[in-house]
Amino acid sequence: MESVRLGIIGTGGISHWHVKQLKEIKSAQIIAVADPNPDQRRRLIDKFNLEQISEFDHHQEMLETVPMDAVVICSPHTLHYQQVVESIHHGCHVLIEKPMACSLEEAEHIIDLAKRANKVLQVSYQRHFEPAFLYIREAISSGKIGKLTSITASLYQDWKHLTTGTWRQNPSLSGGGMLMDSGSHIVDVLLWTTGLKPLEVETKLEQHHTPVEQDSFSTIRFENNVVAGLNIIGNAPCWHETYVFCGETGAIFYDNGKIVLRPLGKEEIVPELPLQITNSDKSFINAILGVHEVKVPGEFAKEVVALTERIYKAAGYQPITPVNHQK
Helix, strand or coil, X not given: CCCEEEEEECCCHHHHHHHHHHCCCCCEEEEEEECCCXXXXXXXXXXXXXXXXXXECCHHHHHHHCCCCEEEECCCHHHHHHHHHHHHHCCCEEEECCCCCCCHHHHHHHHHHHHHHCCCEEECCHHHHCHXXXXXXXXXXXXXXXXXXXXXXXXXXXXXXXXXXXXXXXXXXXXCCCCCCXXXXXXXXXXXXXXXXXXXXXXXXXXCCCCCCCEEEEEEEEHHHEEEXXXXXXXXXXXXXXXXXXXXXXXXXXXXXXXXXXXCCCCCECCCXXXXXXXXXXXXXHHHCCCCCCCCEHHHHHHHHHHHHHHHHHCCXXXXXXXXXXX
């Protein structure tokens, strides 16, 4: 295969980010888009000069009409499961926006389906390609701060205000609130940088008079006696993302993209980070072409779904997931 023919399912804001990256890849060819909103489709087509592609109201019609090799799924969360199932049944590799599914059961089924069909299933957690988080992961695994003892991970966002009146605050489409949405990236970082398995979870949620949770405060005990605080706040005035990884001989501080390594009893170190060399879309195409393995496989992303589900259950909150699943 010299070129990968792609369809885009869902043409909202995040699809623009994917299309921008895909158009920079010579071996990627966008040939179709599907979205029930014609105005939204037109904005994407006009912005990126995609006039030669086919457009559809429904993804199923696109899959049945246009021969393609892969899809990028950018739709509301509770639609992911069925769209992945149908895409794989039509012979497509799948790159899916976070979260990959709204329940562990869904995640496990689509992983098994992709494996049996020998199709790439990749989840778009972009921090896996960002030098800052690659540095954090390597620093922890190589012992730069000694044995890991605790983590604090926090995300603040004006999510409540930005998502008012959108599908993101409609539980039947979102499956949950801020934790299921932007918070999924933070759960990803917590699991991916440490490689640890969560053992115990306690959580408090606050909806602030909205249909879904806005703020969640969780304490997690991981294996190796590592404790963590996970704070996802959607009722905030702006975006602010911070992490502290403490170990027996030092700590790593991340504050909105700035990293400082503080060895115990020594001067702080500000590491020089390399330039980013790949991204979710480029790595997806390369995985299809056999250049390298899948960088963010479903098997890993499933763990993000599992911990998210545990956090909700610990708070007594049951997100709404799709019904009538196609098996």
